[in-house]
Amino acid sequence: MMAGLDDVTIVRDVPTKLFRFTDYFKGFEKVPAIRSLFGDRTEEILSNLKVEFFSSRFGYMGVSDVDGHLLVSTYHLKHSDLKTLYLDIIHELYHLKQFLDGKQLFNEELSYVDNPIEIEAYRFTVEEAKRIGLTKEEIIEYLKVEWISEEEHKRLIKKLGLE
Secondary structure, three states: OOOOHHHOOOOOOOOOOOEEHHHHOOOHHHOHHHHHHHHHHHHHHHHHOEEEEEOOOOOOEEEOOOOOOEEEEHHHHHHOOHHHHHHHHHHHHHHHHHHHOOOOOOOOOOOHHHOHHHHHHHHHHHHHHHHOOOOHHHHHHHOOOOOOOHHHHHHHHHHOOOO
């Protein structure tokens, strides 16, 4: 007799392996933008922050809406330039601040570029990009991601005052 659905077990509650953010991302406690987010609690928040690495060519970084830990693609870490990685971390730490403030990170009713949560995080990230010396053209290029159309990219640029 062949095994079927009734003969298999799938464990769904698999523990996630979490690492200390500060073991892999060093010096962010000194970044003025991050200090402006977390103030006197910067070191405490970053030292308690956990990161989950995932192996996928798709996706970059994100913040868990369950417990606020960071999710980071190892492919992205290995293949992206330092400025992109830096700005993505800045962007995600802004989302962490939003999470800690009790904001809902995901809203399926709004498009990505119309979500106030994303616009706030991108405004913050754009300011940091300017501070570290990126040109307007470099920032516009940074804002191109696969999951938005050219029209949405243009809308995002306009919302961020980069047109």
